Amino acid sequence: MWICLLGVGWICCLVIARQDFRRREIHVGPLLLFGLLGGILRYRDWGQIFWHFLLSNLLVVGLLLASILLFFRLKGDKAVMDVKLGWGDIVMLLSLAAWMEPTNYLILYSLTTSILSLVYGLLRRFKVIEMTYPVPLAGWLALAFGAWSVYGYFT
Numbered sequence: 001m002w003i004c005l006l007g008v009g010w011i012c013c014l015v016i017a018r019q020d021f022r023r024r025e026i027h028v029g030p031l032l033l034f035g036l037l038g039g040i041l042r043y044r045d046w047g048q049i050f051w052h053f054l055l056s057n058l059l060v061v062g063l064l065l066a067s068i069l070l071f072f073r074l075k076g077d078k079a080v081m082d083v084k085l086g087w088g089d090i091v092m093l094l095s096l097a098a099w100m101e102p103t104n105y106l107i108l109y110s111l112t113t114s115i116l117s118l119v120y121g122l123l124r125r126f127k128v129i130e131m132t133y134p135v136p137l138a139g140w141l142a143l144a145f146g147a148w149s150v151y152g153y154f155t
Contacts, residue, residue, distance in 0.1 A: 009038065
């Protein structure tokens with residue numbers, strides 16, 4: 001049964017990535033289904049789900065979002081939400097937290113954003129894309145998680 005739920009999670013990742021890359025908007029359905037499936041697969045003991053998720057993963061996500069907002073504020077950007085960071089990105093970060101341990105979550109997030117910063121920085125530097133082109137973070141995180149979980153499943 002869990003392999004079917006994992007497969008549906010992978011399909012959700014593909015849907016999220018496709019929506020984010022094509023239209024730069026993500027419907028809430030695949031995001032919520034992805035997060036819910038992660039919670040079901042990750043926390044089979046429902047008594048433990050609340051404490052583990054609340055105390056560890058939500059704390060990590062909260063600190064991560066606070067640091068992102070602080071970074072943009074220190075840079076002088078007044079409008080952060082819906083300009084620099086979308087609500088779909090935040091829901092994707094929360095959904096990913098349901099699937100992973102905090103350490104793996106931070107590794108995946110750090111690797112993905114580092115690679116994206118390098119690639120999009122180079123693309124902007126060489127004028128392949130415009131400076132104002134928004135990075136589809138949720139889509140890339142979905143693909144990175146899909147690759148991470150496939151690698152973890154087969155190793």
